[in-house]
Amino acid sequence: MSSDTRDLVERYSLPVPRYTSYPTAPHFHGGVDAKTYARWLGELHADATLSLYLHIPYCDRLCWFCGCHTKHTLRYEPVAAYLKALYAEIDWVSAKLAGRGRVTAIHLGGGSPTLLTSEDILALKTKLATAFTIDPSVDISIEIDPNDLDDGRYDAMAEFGLTRASIGVQDFDPRVQEAINRIQSFDQTRAVVDAMRARGVRSVNLDLLYGLPFQSEEGLARTIEAALSLRPDRVALFGYAHVPWMKPHQKMIPEDALPDRHMRFAQAQLAARLLTGAGLDPIGFDHFALPDDRLAQATRQGKLRRNFQGYTDDAADALIGLGASAIGQLPQGYVQNITPTGDYSKTVLAGSGATTRGFALAPADKLRALAISTLLCTFQLAPRDLAGFGAAGRALMGEAEAIALTDRDGMVAMLDGVFTVTVRGRPFVRAIAARFDAYFGQGTARHSAAV
Known part of the structure; x- marks a missing residue:
C-alpha cells in the first residue's frame, strides 16, 4: 500500500454511519409513538405499495460478530410465544391500514428466521395472506442459517413463496469461524444453495465479511473463491462492525486479532477486485450482482434504493417493520418498535402498537x-x-x-x-x-x- 493510500485511509476511514436511513437511528426519539404510527398508516393512499420486514429475534447459537437485536435460546417455547405476539402486531397494523396497500415485498430477518418450524413458517404465510393484500408477484427473501435447516423447512420456505435466499457465510476459514463462534462448513453452505435451487428459488445471495479476527488477504481470497464456486446471484460484502459498547457479546472476540484499518481497506479492495473479476457488477459500495440480477438492472436503470436491509430494488411506498426492534419507513418518517421481546410482547398482546420511538421528517x-x-x-x-x-x-x-x-x-x-x-x-x-x-x-x- 502506497504512503498516499495509507494517508487517505487514516483520514477517511473514521467512524461514520452506514446511512440505511437519514437521519440515522441514534437520532430517533420518543416523540413518535404508536398513536403517531397509527395516524401515518391511516394517511397512506389506498393503492400504496408495501414492503414487510418481519424480525425474528432468536438464534440457537449466538455469533459473536453479530450486531443485530437477537437473543440465544435452545428451547422453542420462547419462539412460539413470540410468534403469538407478532401475530397480534400484524393484526394491529392491518386494522390501521383498513385495507389500504398492496404488499410487493416480504423479508424475514433476525436473528434466525430459519429457526421457525416448518409448521410455523406456513402458519406465518397464512397469517400474512389474511391480514394484507399480497401482490401475486411479491418478492420474498429470508435470511438463512445453514445450521437450522432440514427438508421440512426447505419445503416450507418454497411453499411460502421464497424468491431469494440470503445465506450468511462470513468466512470459510475454520480459525476465523472459531473466533466469531460461527462454525459452518463449505459443504453445509453448498447443500443449502443446492436445496434452494432444486426448489425453484431463483436468486441466491451470499453475505461475506472482511475485517474479522485472524482474517488475512490470503484467507479472504480463498473464501471468495469458494463462494464464487456456488455461482451466487448476489454477494453482500460487509466490513465487520466492532461495536462492543453496543453489543457486549462482541467482547468475546480478541481485539488484538482484528485487522487494523489499513488491513481492512486492503481486504475490501482485494475482495472487490475478485468479485468484479468473476463477472459480478459492483452495486454501490458493498454489494455485487450478476448483470441479469434485479439489483444490477436497478443500478443500470437508476432505480437502486437503500433501506434498512442495505441496497435494494424495492420501490415500495412504505416499509412496514414487524416484530421487536423492527424499523419501519413511511413517507412521513421512521418508526421503531420496542426492543426487549418481553416488553414488546406484553404491549402488542394488550392490543397496542409497539412503536417506542421514531423521527418525523421535515x-x-x-x-x-x-x-x-x-x-x-x-x-x-x-x-x-x-x-x-x-x-x-x-x-x-x-x-x-x-x-x-x-x-x-x-x-x-x-x-x-x-x-x-x-x-x-x-x-x-x-x-x-x-x-x-x-x-x-x-x-x-x-x-x-x-x-
Missing part, C-alpha cells in the same frame, strides 16, 4: 435524505435530483460545489455541473456522504469504521 430532512441516498447509490448528485425541492435543493447543490472546490485529495469533483465521487473516493463514499449530514456529530452516537 422537508429539510427529506432533502438531505435524498441527497445522501443518491450519492450512496450512484456516486453522483445532480441538480435534477434535487429539483423538486426548489431553492433548498439549489442551496444544497451549492454546498456540494463548495465541498468539491475545497477537496485536495481527488475524492470528489464537479463534472458538467454534477457532484461526482471519483473512483479514488468511492471506497470512502460514506465519509463523503457524512459531509451532507446535518445531524452528524450531534449527540453521543458511536459508529463503526467507514471502510
Whole structure:
C-alpha cells in the first residue's frame, strides 16, 4: 500500500454511519409513538405499495460478530410465544391500514428466521395472506442459517413463496469461524444453495465479511473463491462492525486479532477486485450482482434504493417493520418498535402498537435524505435530483460545489455541473456522504469504521 493510500485511509476511514436511513437511528426519539404510527398508516393512499420486514429475534447459537437485536435460546417455547405476539402486531397494523396497500415485498430477518418450524413458517404465510393484500408477484427473501435447516423447512420456505435466499457465510476459514463462534462448513453452505435451487428459488445471495479476527488477504481470497464456486446471484460484502459498547457479546472476540484499518481497506479492495473479476457488477459500495440480477438492472436503470436491509430494488411506498426492534419507513418518517421481546410482547398482546420511538421528517430532512441516498447509490448528485425541492435543493447543490472546490485529495469533483465521487473516493463514499449530514456529530452516537 502506497504512503498516499495509507494517508487517505487514516483520514477517511473514521467512524461514520452506514446511512440505511437519514437521519440515522441514534437520532430517533420518543416523540413518535404508536398513536403517531397509527395516524401515518391511516394517511397512506389506498393503492400504496408495501414492503414487510418481519424480525425474528432468536438464534440457537449466538455469533459473536453479530450486531443485530437477537437473543440465544435452545428451547422453542420462547419462539412460539413470540410468534403469538407478532401475530397480534400484524393484526394491529392491518386494522390501521383498513385495507389500504398492496404488499410487493416480504423479508424475514433476525436473528434466525430459519429457526421457525416448518409448521410455523406456513402458519406465518397464512397469517400474512389474511391480514394484507399480497401482490401475486411479491418478492420474498429470508435470511438463512445453514445450521437450522432440514427438508421440512426447505419445503416450507418454497411453499411460502421464497424468491431469494440470503445465506450468511462470513468466512470459510475454520480459525476465523472459531473466533466469531460461527462454525459452518463449505459443504453445509453448498447443500443449502443446492436445496434452494432444486426448489425453484431463483436468486441466491451470499453475505461475506472482511475485517474479522485472524482474517488475512490470503484467507479472504480463498473464501471468495469458494463462494464464487456456488455461482451466487448476489454477494453482500460487509466490513465487520466492532461495536462492543453496543453489543457486549462482541467482547468475546480478541481485539488484538482484528485487522487494523489499513488491513481492512486492503481486504475490501482485494475482495472487490475478485468479485468484479468473476463477472459480478459492483452495486454501490458493498454489494455485487450478476448483470441479469434485479439489483444490477436497478443500478443500470437508476432505480437502486437503500433501506434498512442495505441496497435494494424495492420501490415500495412504505416499509412496514414487524416484530421487536423492527424499523419501519413511511413517507412521513421512521418508526421503531420496542426492543426487549418481553416488553414488546406484553404491549402488542394488550392490543397496542409497539412503536417506542421514531423521527418525523421535515422537508429539510427529506432533502438531505435524498441527497445522501443518491450519492450512496450512484456516486453522483445532480441538480435534477434535487429539483423538486426548489431553492433548498439549489442551496444544497451549492454546498456540494463548495465541498468539491475545497477537496485536495481527488475524492470528489464537479463534472458538467454534477457532484461526482471519483473512483479514488468511492471506497470512502460514506465519509463523503457524512459531509451532507446535518445531524452528524450531534449527540453521543458511536459508529463503526467507514471502510
